[in-house]
Amino acid sequence: MSAHGGDVAAVARAAGLDRRRLIDLSASMNPFAPDIRPLLADALDVVVDYPDATRAHAALAEVLDVDRDRLVLTNGGAEAIALVAAELGAGSVVEPEFSLYRRHLARVDSDAPRWRSNPSNPLGVLADDTDEAHVWDEAFLPLATGRWTNGRGAWRLGSLTKVWACPGLRLGYAIAPDADAAARIARRQPRWSVNGLALSIVEPMLAVTDLPGWASQIEALRAEFCGRLHDVGVAARPTAANWVLVEGVDAADLRRRLIEQRVLVRDCTSFGMADTCRVAVPNPHDLDVVVDAFARS
DSSP states (O other), X not given: OOSSSOOHHHHHHHHTOOGGGSEEXXXXXXXXXXXXXXXXXXXXXXXXXXXXXXXXXXXXXXXXXXXXXXXXXXSHXXXXXXXXXHHHXXXXXXXXXXXXXXXXXXXXXXXXXXEEESSOTTTOOOOOTTOOOSEEEOTTHHHHHSOSOOOOSSEEEEEHHHHTTOGGGOOEEEEOSSHHHHHHHHHHSOTTOSOHHHHHTHHHHHHHOOHHHHHHHHHHHHHHHHHHHXXXXXXXXXXXXXEEEEESSOHHHHHHHHHHTTEEOEEGGGGTOTTEEEEEOOOGGGHHHHHHHHHHO
């Protein structure tokens, strides 16, 4: 099992299944994101040139309402985490929490500046307005609230490929407290860290992004999903994020049985929650299949 989720290709190989026949709910993506593949097909010419981030960087800074010199585009949210962790060196992490903070911090210390996800991963709880952190990971905030950022904390991290449901492209960002801090983490990056195809979709995808609409649709679909799971005897707890928690189960066993039904979920054992599975809200057209898979498991 991957400690991160999103291990659908490896699971399909191990199970002798066509990856296209597995519904991946182990990674929580936007179920209402437009299909990005036509944009990529139209942008293939960019692969013959070195990436130029100028336009994408400017467009994203405008949407985020931050100064351009405080924004660093990254090779996914994971690189943003690694860069800021290398810059800060130490941080405090209150479990359960996303595993990449501990992976990349040189030292985890309860007296160090706090790192936290918002909404929290895996619990899916939104932080209160009075809550504080030095580093806020807002990867799922847009899909939970309809806003790009809460504008708090010295550092803010984001993941465009979660919002746009294209994690294979790797596109994230870090908002630094000032221009000097942004320049320092940018110097830690390899040159051309973000590839041309990922950069090519920023402007067209921002043009069709509807965060308030998507957040509202996810809220409604999440409620329907929980209700239908309860109807088939599954104890599903809604969160503020684009996933639900199935609790009071043997997580590893449930994951195994659902794979047999061609549905992949996130076993939360690595979070210290061996009785819980995190299940992404499925695409509307997959909802019936997923509920039936739980009913059969």
